[in-house]
Amino acid sequence: MRDIVDDLLRVWHSGRTGGLATVVRTVGSGPLDVGSAILVDANGVAYGSVLGGAVESAVREAALAAARTGRRAMHRFGVPAAEAGNDAGGMIDVFAEPFSRRDFPEFPTVASEIANNHRVTIFTVVWNPDGDLIGQHLVTDKRHATELVALPESDVFVCSFAPPPRLIIFGANAIAAALTTQARLLGYRVTICDSRDDLDSVDAFAGAEVVVDWPHRYLNTLAAAGEIDASTAVVVLSDDPKFEIPLLTVALRLPALAYLGATGTLAAHHRRMEDLRAGGFGDATMARLHSPAGFDVGARTATEHAVAIAAELLAARSGRSVPAVRPDVIRAEQVFGARASIAL
Template sequence: MRDIVDDLLRVWHSGRTGGLATIVRAVGSTSLPVGAATLIDPEGGVFGSIASGRLEEAVFEGALRATRTGHRALHRFDVLSGVETASDGDDTVDIFIEPFSRWTFPEFPTVAAEIAAHRRVTVFTVVWNPDPDVIGQHLITDKKHATELVALPESDVFVSSFSPPPRLIVFGANAYAAALTAQARLIGCRVTICDSRPEFAVPESFPGAEVVCDWPHRYLNTLAAQGEIESDTGIVVLAHEPKFEIPLLTVALRLPSLGYLAALGSATAHARRLDDLRAGGFDERTLAKLHIPAGLTMGARNPAETAVFITAELLAARGGQADRRASWSERAAVGLSG
């Protein structure tokens, strides 16, 4: 639902009714993600996607009916044929289809506001109950919960949990930062650009990002003290000036929890960087946390291509892949950094 929040708000504020379809359970080899949703607006426009082919057509028709009839129901479909089924076999998906409006979901602006403010919000929706008037009721909470279908004695409740998006903090306001902002937002990151130079830290140059004018190490220290650096946070350092990056990397390498740390620069710049950090007391195991942005070794020729490869490496680190590319210091140990 996160990707169609603005569209849902538009329908909600219009005073009209749309149709909302949400995957609440998937069985078998299907890759359809639980929690994905599609909105059919009052004009028949489609926003978001939860399926393809015949299933997509069946969901569209069901959501369109919900806008006209106000009917709320849980449907089970065969993923391949798109035909509604009673079978509990493999390759089936349960989809809750409901009308969506300010009357059917009066709490929705609160949900949207919490998502926009990067705060945790969880929505409980009754998707089955013997009493039809109970189906479709919503409860909002800030408690952490898995996104899943919960079977209770008298109800089935779908729990949709929206955690704050993973954060990417980019130090250095330049063309690489602008390209990286665009790529990182495509994978759902909240992006912050930090630079101490007011003439470079201009919000209009980085659409979709929060822009902060502050000394990098001081800003990172502030975030850490506020508990805003978590295990899925990524940090990319684009400033090559030692007076900026060495104090910053000193703070970053001492963080107890961090998902990804990378610094852009040539082999010569990185060798100097490692010498400075070793002089500051860091051992090789700690320095191995520092990654080379992938663009430098994958043939990237400009900021846009570099941003694509950095984003790919960030995703690999987030997924905990064992075969993710080694850090520059690890590669240097086997003679691959040149």
């Protein structure tokens, strides 16, 4: 539902009634996420998506019927194998309800909490023997999985919106600008930190929060405020030792981050690793550092480097096995030693 929050808010403010159909349960239906939703406004225009094809058409019709009749109901749709993305196909349960100021008076609060990167959870009664209770909503800030919960006399769909994962980029340059665009497409909240107080143009980093501070000091401040967690990603784009070594020293002393990467040449990589070893870090700790950051895809331009980093970031987020140090770097160190491999 997160992708149609602005559309929902627009329908809410229009004073008219739309229809909202939400996938509340899936069985063998491939990559479809529970919580995926389609909104149909009072003019019949649809927003959002589920699977496409015939199933999406059926879900859209359920939303449209809810808008026109005011009825709240559960629907079950079979999902053909071709649309499910697997051989067996499956089925989905969809809850369709009218959507308006009258039907969901609390929705602006939900939209505001999401926009401000706060946690918000919506409990919706999707079945109850008392029909008047179906469609009732409760909004809280409690952590909960997004799922359909079966209670003795009710079925309740819980839709939870966690704050988006955070990416902190240290170094305001062309790669940072391109990586901001890539990361926001992946759903990250982006912050760029640079020590220069004369940044050429903040406009180059549209959609990102820009902070002027010394990198290690800013990361320490965030950590002390409890704003760094296991979903936080950090990318260091300056390989100047006076900036990156104090910063990486702070980062490597934090509990494990979702991703920690530092860009630079192989020469910069080996100097970086030697400096960190001299600072007392062992191989096990430094294995958390992706250096040089980004998949080796032959990137040359700032945009290409940003794509390479974003790909590695996504792989790390999805739990794919991603070596922190590139295999060619590891082989060079094993065969020639760290200093000799600088010349490769």
